[in-house]
Every structure is written in structure tokens, then in C-alpha cells.
Amino acid sequence: MGNTVKAIAAFIPSEKCQKLLVGDLKEMPIDKMVDVSSSHLRRFPMPVCCFTELVKLYLSDNNLSGLPPELEQLQCLQILALDFNRFKELPLVVCSLQQLSILYLGNNRLHYLPWELSLLKELKCLWLETNCFSHFPDVICELVNLKTLHVGYNQLKVLPPRLRRLRDLRSIWLCGNQFTAFPKVLLRMHFLDVIDVDRNRIRRFPSLTRLRGLKLVIYDHNPCVNAPRVAKGVRRVGRWAMSPEEEEEEERRRREREREKEKEKEQETPKVEQSLATTEQVEQAAPAV
Numbered sequence: 001m002g003n004t005v006k007a008i009a010a011f012i013p014s015e016k017c018q019k020l021l022v023g024d025l026k027e028m029p030i031d032k033m034v035d036v037s038s039s040h041l042r043r044f045p046m047p048v049c050c051f052t053e054l055v056k057l058y059l060s061d062n063n064l065s066g067l068p069p070e071l072e073q074l075q076c077l078q079i080l081a082l083d084f085n086r087f088k089e090l091p092l093v094v095c096s097l098q099q100l101s102i103l104y105l106g107n108n109r110l111h112y113l114p115w116e117l118s119l120l121k122e123l124k125c126l127w128l129e130t131n132c133f134s135h136f137p138d139v140i141c142e143l144v145n146l147k148t149l150h151v152g153y154n155q156l157k158v159l160p161p162r163l164r165r166l167r168d169l170r171s172i173w174l175c176g177n178q179f180t181a182f183p184k185v186l187l188r189m190h191f192l193d194v195i196d197v198d199r200n201r202i203r204r205f206p207s208l209t210r211l212r213g214l215k216l217v218i219y220d221h222n223p224c225v226n227a228p229r230v231a232k233g234v235r236r237v238g239r240w241a242m243s244p245e246e247e248e249e250e251e252r253r254r255r256e257r258e259r260e261k262e263k264e265k266e267q268e269t270p271k272v273e274q275s276l277a278t279t280e281q282v283e284q285a286a287p288a289v
Contacts, residue, residue, distance in 0.1 A: 033055065034057050036062070040062065049074065052074060056079040059081060060082070060083045066091055069093050072093050078101045082105055084108075086108065090105065092116055098121070100123055105127060107131075111133060112133075113139050117140075123145065125147060128151045129176075140163075143166065148173075152196070156177040157178045158179075159174075170193045174200070175200070179202055187206060198238070200221075203224055216237070217238075218237040219236070219238040220239065
């Protein structure tokens with residue numbers, strides 16, 4: 001069916017038109033997954049709520065702005081994709097899905113998150129990129145099992161100190177925000193593997209050598225005057241960054257330069273001593289006036 005016909009059918013509130021958009025949803029899929037992404041949906045396909053053993057539900061790239069309370073029946077759901085829709089607020093029914101481990105909410109119009117999100121104790125991956133957050137949602141600090149957090153391309157300027165409570169967090173993606181300084185709380189999160197602060201407004205980076213778990217830091221497209229110092233083996237992506245091989249070569253050259261300077265000092269010392277001795281002899285031999 002052509003996209004034009006689908007777009008027209010999406011405006012008609014009939015079961016027949018809904019079926020044209022998403023197909024026949026009478027039986028539970030064998031793989032326990034329903035993918036109705038890019039289907040021009042303006043209303044949630046209600047037959048999905050009958051699949052109580054559903055594990056994965058993809059609703060990406062539609063025109064949804066709400067969800068029915070019947071979605072609560074899907075208590076086996078582990079992955080829910082709501083990205084690229086028109087949500088201005090997170091439907092509370094999502095917070096009732098106790099087994100959710102991955103939640104995609106990127107590319108919507110969200111500017112806050114309800115406190116009920118803290119009920120999702122199994123949530124491990126949260127995508128919030130390209131929304132309207134000007135303040136970091138405090139409720140995220142309650143998601144103690146979170147491992148990956150994407151909050152890029154919002155309007156964030158600071159991170160709350162309480163973020164360090166997320167001791168299972170391994171990667172945080174903050175690109176495309178409005179940070180003018182490297183978030184201090186990250187310096188105390190030694191368990192992080194990946195830090196992405198690409199495309200911000202950070203002018204100076206602190207040393208990151210104490211972040212023992214760090215494996216990758218991305219800091220490109222900042223008006224910075226220095227590169228962040230990192231421990232050996234940590235990869236940097238950004239201005240003045242070098243590969244591990246280049247860093248080893250630069251360190252070797254630095255040590256060679258230091259050795260050369262030491263040799264020059266050792267060679268200069270006898271010359272200076274000899275010059276002083278000669279001067280002293282001349283002064284002693286000169287007749288008194």
C-alpha cells in the first residue's frame with residue numbers, strides 16, 4: 001500500500017483502516033514480538049493488548065501521542081520503543097510495565113519525566129535523546145539498575161550530584177547539550193566505561209586519569225583549549241587526541257628529550273667549572289692597582 005493511502009487511512013477511526021496499517025494482529029507472534037514501526041499510526045493498535053506474553057513492542061516512527069490503560073496487561077514486556085512519535089509527556093501506563101529493561105523515548109517532545117518511572121526497577125537502558133529537557137530529570141537517579149543512559153541533544157547544562165548513586169551505570173551519552181564545564185559528578189563515577197560530551201560548550205577539561213573503569217571518552221566539537229588527560233589504554237575521540245600507539249611514541253620521544261637535556265647539563269657543568277677556575281686564576285695573577 002502506498003504511503004499516501006496509509007496516511008489517509010490513519011485518520012479514519014475504523015477497524016478496517018487500522019488493519020490496513022498494521023496487518024492482522026489476531027494471534028500472538030511466535031517470536032513474542034510486534035513491530036508496527038513506520039505505520040502512520042495515530043491510535044494504538046488495541047489487539048496488541050491481548051498478547052499478554054509479548055516481550056518486544058516496537059512503535060517507533062508513528063504519530064502517537066498517547067497510550068491506552070489496557071497496555072498494563074503486557075506484564076512480560078521487556079523492550080518498548082516509542083521513539084520518533086509525538087509524546088509531550090510519558091503515559092503513566094508505561095510505568096506499570098514492571099519487566100521493562102529497555103525503553104526508547106528519543107525524538108519526542110518530552111520536557112519532564114513522572115516520578116512513577118522509578119517503579120521500573122529492571123530498567124537497564126534508557127534513551128531520551130532529542131527531546132525538550134532543560135533540566136536533568138531527577139527521577140533517573142532512582143533507576144538503580146540503569147547501565148546505559150542516552151540524553152543527547154537536549155538543553156541540559158548541569159547534572160545532579162545524586163547521579164553518582166547509579167553505581168551500575170556504565171555509559172552516559174550527553175552529546176549536543178549546553179554544558180559549559182565538564183560535569184563534576186562524573187569525576188566521582190569511577191565505574192563508567194564510556195563518557196560522551198561531544199558537541200557541547202566545554203572550554204577546559206579536567207584530568208580523567210582517576211576514572212579507573214574508563215575505556216572511551218568522546219569530547220569532539222567543543223571549543224576546548226586542552227584535551228582531557230586519561231589513563232593508559234583509554235581511547236579519546238576529539239581534538240588533539242592520539243591513538244594508543246601515537247601516545248606511546250610521543251611518550252618515548254619525551255623521555256628521549258629529557259635524557260638529551262640531562263646529558264647537555266652534564267656536559268655544561270665541567271665547562272662552567274673550568275671557566276670559573278680560569279677567571280679566578282686571572283684575578284689572582286692581575287697586579288693590584
